[in-house]
Amino acid sequence: MPTRRRLPVLPLVMVAIAAGADASATSPIGNALNRRAALTQITLPAIDDCDDRVGHCLFGRPGQLCVIDGQECVAAQGGRRFFDCNLRVNETQASSPAFLPLLTQEEAWQTLPALEHGTKDRLPLWALATAKALPGTTAAVLELEYRHRALSPLDAVLRGQIRLVAAHANRCGYTQAQAEADLRRGGAPDADIKKLLEKGDNLPPVLRCARKLTVAAYTVTDAEVAELVKSIGEKQLVAVVQLVAFANFQDRLVLALGISREPDGPLPPRDWRFAKESKAMERPAWPTAPAKAAPMKLDAEWRSFSFSDLKKNMEVQKERPLRIRVPTWDEVKVSLPPESQKRELRIKWSLVCMGYQPELAQGWSACTKAFRDEAAMDRVFEESLFWVVTRTLQCFY
Amino acid sequence: MLLAVAGLNEDAIAERTRKLAEGDWSGFSAGERAAYSFARKQAKAPVSIRADDVDELVKHFGVERTIDVIWWNSRCHYMTRVADAFQLPLERENVFQGRITPKK
Numbered sequence: 001m002p003t004r005r006r007l008p009v010l011p012l013v014m015v016a017i018a019a020g021a022d023a024s025a026t027s028p029i030g031n032a033l034n035r036r037a038a039l040t041q042i043t044l045p046a047i048d049d050c051d052d053r054v055g056h057c058l059f060g061r062p063g064q065l066c067v068i069d070g071q072e073c074v075a076a077q078g079g080r081r082f083f084d085c086n087l088r089v090n091e092t093q094a095s096s097p098a099f100l101p102l103l104t105q106e107e108a109w110q111t112l113p114a115l116e117h118g119t120k121d122r123l124p125l126w127a128l129a130t131a132k133a134l135p136g137t138t139a140a141v142l143e144l145e146y147r148h149r150a151l152s153p154l155d156a157v158l159r160g161q162i163r164l165v166a167a168h169a170n171r172c173g174y175t176q177a178q179a180e181a182d183l184r185r186g187g188a189p190d191a192d193i194k195k196l197l198e199k200g201d202n203l204p205p206v207l208r209c210a211r212k213l214t215v216a217a218y219t220v221t222d223a224e225v226a227e228l229v230k231s232i233g234e235k236q237l238v239a240v241v242q243l244v245a246f247a248n249f250q251d252r253l254v255l256a257l258g259i260s261r262e263p264d265g266p267l268p269p270r271d272w273r274f275a276k277e278s279k280a281m282e283r284p285a286w287p288t289a290p291a292k293a294a295p296m297k298l299d300a301e302w303r304s305f306s307f308s309d310l311k312k313n314m315e316v317q318k319e320r321p322l323r324i325r326v327p328t329w330d331e332v333k334v335s336l337p338p339e340s341q342k343r344e345l346r347i348k349w350s351l352v353c354m355g356y357q358p359e360l361a362q363g364w365s366a367c368t369k370a371f372r373d374e375a376a377m378d379r380v381f382e383e384s385l386f387w388v389v390t391r392t393l394q395c396f397y
Numbered sequence: 398m399l400l401a402v403a404g405l406n407e408d409a410i411a412e413r414t415r416k417l418a419e420g421d422w423s424g425f426s427a428g429e430r431a432a433y434s435f436a437r438k439q440a441k442a443p444v445s446i447r448a449d450d451v452d453e454l455v456k457h458f459g460v461e462r463t464i465d466v467i468w469w470n471s472r473c474h475y476m477t478r479v480a481d482a483f484q485l486p487l488e489r490e491n492v493f494q495g496r497i498t499p500k501k
Contacts, residue, residue: 099451100460133461134468171444217481225482245478252471255443256451283461286428298420302437307418318486348485349476368472375465380405380413381429382469387417388433389473392440397480 099258102128113139117273124267125259126174136278136370141250142270144363148246149182149269153239153357156186161196162210162240166247168197169214174254174261175247181266206232206240213244218394225323234324238356242364280374286381302391310391317396322348327355336362349397428457436470 103111108131109120123131123142130138152159164179183193201208205227212220228237305313326348333341335358345351353361390397405413416422422430431453439446454463479485 099448100455100464130464130468133464137468213478213482217478220482222484241479241482244482245475248474248478249471252439252443252474253468256439256446256467256471258446258448258451281461283465284459286462298422298437302420305418307415310414310418317484320484320486322484322486324483349479352483352485353479364475371465371468371472375469377465377469381432384413384417384429385432385436385466385470386473386476387414388436389440389470390477391418392437393474393477393481395477395481397477397485 097125097259097263098129099256100129103131104128107131111135111279112274113278114275115272116275118271121270122264122267125262126254126257129257129259130253133281133283134371134374136274136276136280137367137374139272139274139278140363140367140370142272143274144246144360144367145250146269146271147360147363148243150271152243152360154236154243157183157188158206159243160186160188161207162243163247164193164196165203165207165210166214166244167251169211170248170251170255172251172255174259175251177261178266182269185268210240210244213241214248222321222323229324235356237324238352239360242353242357242360246364278370278374283376286378305391310396314396324352324356326351331355332358431457432466432470435466436473439470440474 102125105123105128108123108128109115111131112127112135127138127142130141148159148163154162160179160183164176164183167174167176167179180193184190196203196207203211205224209220209224209228212224225237228240232240329344329346329351332345332351332355336354340362345354350361353364389395416424417433422433425433435446435450435454438450451463451467454466458466
């Protein structure tokens with residue numbers, strides 16, 4: 001009987017049902033299941049009452065129970081349903097935890113750079129997907145995730161709340177479950193966690209801003225940022241923004257890899273540190289075949305901004321006042337390692353991140369540097385993708 | 398500016414961004430088109446990405462290069478959240494000037 005989520009009460013209930021107990025919604029067993037569903041925030045769309053005499057005669061199977069949570073994950077199953085119309089779906093869910101091939105834990109540890117600190121515990125599924133193509137990059141992201149989850153300058157509760165709000169806004173069940181687990185580990189009551197997921201504007205300003213930054217960053221106002229600078233200060237605010245930025249990166253990575261959950265529940269943060277040398281795999285050249293397809297036109301929303309409108313908006317953006325003071329290079333370089341002090345940074349984006357939160361910013365820089373080294377993507381293609389993303393988000397960066 | 402960093406001169410940047418902005422991507426290779434469509438869909442609603450969308454990238458790029466494309470697209474969302482939060486504009490001047498050789 002496959003089990004993909006720990007629901008300790010279920011086996012007893014299943015034994016009861018298999019023994020012929022009444023599991024209808026109004027029965028004691030049905031009530032117990034529904035109460036359990038409420039406690040664990042899962043949805044029980046259907047409870048089979050096991051009155052399946054034809055199925056029993058044909059297949060000789062015992063009674064059954066199929067419980068599905070809000071994300072359509074089978075928690076436990078048996079009997080007719082498994083052998084009936086959902087067989088293919090269930091087999092797919094059980095055998096394909098991701099859209100792309102995953103390494104085994106052992107293979108992934110062999111592929112990643114040498115571990116210099118920490119123990120070879122279970123790696124997250126997303127790392128099993130990326131480790132082969134991007135071993136050094138995967139290692140850098142694992143290190144940065146730890147910084148955000150365990151070493152962030154933000155208070156443990158606040159960083160857990162921010163991560164949860166961002167994951168929920170992105171509808172990323174994987175990181176939402178992880179953030180909830182982090183919050184519970186830090187002592188947050190379930191009722192407080194649930195409140196963070198409610199609709200409406202009842203969230204504190206910093207969490208409202210985190211959600212807005214995730215869903216429609218271009219709608220964040222000068223006044224909202226000014227209020228946060230006043231209440232938590234520039235340094236903390238940059239840490240908040242970098243956490244939201246990381247969340248939006250990670251949620252998209254996880255969702256695009258098709259990973260919905262860890263088989264044994266969310267993994268705790270792990271303090272892994274890796275050697276900087278990695279064994280990047282050989283890649284085929286970027287395909288450069290000329291277009292042969294018919295002309296294509298994007299949707300009306302895309303065409304609602306003409307090329308000249310976009311250029312004008314970019315010029316307007318360049319004239320806008322910044323919402324935060326940009327540290328000078330002299331201020332920034334004292335917090336950088338010696339090798340990074342040699343070349344002056346002039347990019348405002350980098351000066352802000354490095355100036356206010358050097359550890360988090362250097363963690364992110366390590367990710368992007370490793371990626372550039374390993375993927376060696378075509379730069380024009382890279383920046384064209386970036387252009388498409390910024391245009392979609394109406395970010396005139 | 399970032400396309401300039403990538404090595405394009407002003408004319409080439411204008412031509413490429415015009416083509417991207419006008420939405421007729423037929424001049425790009427099939428792989429590029431698939432990647433741009435993926436980037437747009439992922440930016441609008443990351444949860445809407447399905448196995449078919451990823452399979453389409455794999456068809457053009459293979460598994461490892463598909464992971465590169467997914468990773469890079471996801472990375473763009475880190476950059477934009479920071480830029481939008483603080484209204485950080487791209488620099489007027491190319492701060493990489495002199496370190497790159499423009500392509501034609």
